[in-house]
Amino acid sequence: xxxxxxxxxxxxxxxxxxxxxxxxxxxxxxxxxxxxxxxxxxxxxxxxxxxxxxxxxxxxxxxxxxxxxxxxxxxxxxxxxxxxxxxxxxxxxxxxxxxxxxxxxxxxxxxxxxxxxxxxxxxxxxxxxxxxxxxxxxxxxxxxxxxxxxxxxxxxxxxxxxxxxxxxxxxxxxxxxxxxxxxxxxxxxxxxxxxxxxxxxx
Ligand SMILES: C[S@@+](CC[C@H](N)C(=O)[O-])C[C@H]1O[C@@H](n2cnc3c(N)ncnc32)[C@H](O)[C@@H]1O
Numbered sequence: 001x002x003x004x005x006x007x008x009x010x011x012x013x014x015x016x017x018x019x020x021x022x023x024x025x026x027x028x029x030x031x032x033x034x035x036x037x038x039x040x041x042x043x044x045x046x047x048x049x050x051x052x053x054x055x056x057x058x059x060x061x062x063x064x065x066x067x068x069x070x071x072x073x074x075x076x077x078x079x080x081x082x083x084x085x086x087x088x089x090x091x092x093x094x095x096x097x098x099x100x101x102x103x104x105x106x107x108x109x110x111x112x113x114x115x116x117x118x119x120x121x122x123x124x125x126x127x128x129x130x131x132x133x134x135x136x137x138x139x140x141x142x143x144x145x146x147x148x149x150x151x152x153x154x155x156x157x158x159x160x161x162x163x164x165x166x167x168x169x170x171x172x173x174x175x176x177x178x179x180x181x182x183x184x185x186x187x188x189x190x191x192x193x194x195x196x197x198x199x200x201x202x
Contacts, residue, residue, distance in 0.1 A: 003032055012091055015061050019095035023070070030063045036192035038158060042128060043067040045187065045198065049154055051126035052077030057113040057141060058131035059083040062092035064158075065106075068128065069096060072105040077125070079106045082113045117144040124148045130158040138171035146179065146201075154200050161188070161195030172197060 001017070006029070009017060018029055030039040042064055046054065052075050054068050059081045072079040083089055089108040097103050109116055113131060127145050131137060138157065149155060160169045176182055176199075185198045 015091050016095045019099035037189040039063050039067045041189045046071040053125045054079045055124050056081045056128040082109045082116050123150045125153045127155045133159045135167040135171045138168050142175040157197045159194050160197040
């Protein structure tokens, strides 16, 4: 299917289509759709730190979910995806399964991440933040989830460049001013206008 045909698919059809693609084609399609290779960067970073306990905030059509579930399967870990949109969870779950991914390495949680975290107890190796991209939300997510990140664990945040005012990056900067044991690295892939940032606990 070419790009024009893909853009005519309904959302459930498109979700089923992308998760059925072989990995390299999945990455190429994610690039066509979003104009960025953030999915492969995310995958490589997660592999690099041998992440096992992985949490993602915000799933939508599950591009990041696919990449992080692949890591969980390869590392013998587990992915937890937290999403407010009730429709997205079964759609993505079915598509991942029929695309050949092993969803026994995955737990989908329906809910607001700032509510879910109130009862969260598990240590986290890698947290991926990709929800509302507002200043307040990002700051609250960092405050709430960072306490579960293990030593040398990481947080990756999408959309650090998004205007107006690059609010995700502003929240990161303000949070880091109060959390001096973290370092920040811009890991935005080439030609990506959205921005990808990595926080690492020293
Ligand atoms: C940019 S999309 C996520 C894209 C996904 N990470 C990917 O790479 O394919 C943002 C998603 O975050 C969800 N969301 C927004 N606020 C949320 C919250 N407070 N808790 C959990 N999910 C949230 C939205 O419903 C939406 O599906």
